[in-house]
Amino acid sequence: MRDLGLSAAGASTGHRFGEAAHRRLYASTARQAGGPLISNQFTRFIFVGIINSIVGYGCFALFLYIGLHYTLSLFFATVAGVLFNFKSIGTLVFKSHNNQLIFRFIGSYSIIYLINAVGIDAFTRVGLTPYVGGVILILPMAALAFILNKRFVFNHV
Template identity: 40%
Template sequence: MNYPSKIFIRFLIVGVINTLFGYLLFSLLILLNFRYEIAVLISTICGVLFNFKTFGILVFKNKNNTLIFKFIGVYTIIYLMQVFLLKKLISYKINVFIAEALILLPLALVSYTLNKTFVFPKSQKRKM
């Protein structure tokens, strides 16, 4: 039987913390009457800084700060996907809070895959 790797389990745990941080910030900005595009942008920028350290250190055991540029590239892709999906769901008259909640898991899986492949690939080669 294949069990999830320790690194994936850590990613999920840290991802919950990061997701709560990002979602709460996004929700606060929406409640303050920011447009969803701006709320996503601000929460993504803040999330990138917060997530880089938590994923790098706690998940991938990597403190290399020069990887921030690759990490920003991954989050640029995530941001574009997030805005696109929100726009689509909102066009179907889905509440913005529900729409954001619906896309969290698929975007988390994309984030894990891109970070594991492009940002922290050397971390995968070490036994955890």
């Protein structure tokens, strides 16, 4: 039977388990149930994603404003996003400091770029501006980014 950390200190304070054992048991149960650890990771992704979206869309809008075509604006914003987002998502969301994952990250953002470009093109064909198309696609692209990062980039974390 595994030692659950029952100790005199835990027993003397009226606790059934020692504090360290309680943390181990909770973390193990949460991982098995797919509960709070995923939820906290997704919550961190939302907060980091808000910052990343502001930076990414800000770059996109700036490049549009200076006269670049939306595909170039999106490309340069994506390059800036890869450089900024790799560290923020890797470190703050997935708790990874593995710089070798940058190649997978670039691959996932290449997919995001292509889908985003097709989406903006579709919106411009129905009369929306690239600015509006870009805003509409922020949430779907963020969801796709989370899925790709969780399954293909930081899947070992």
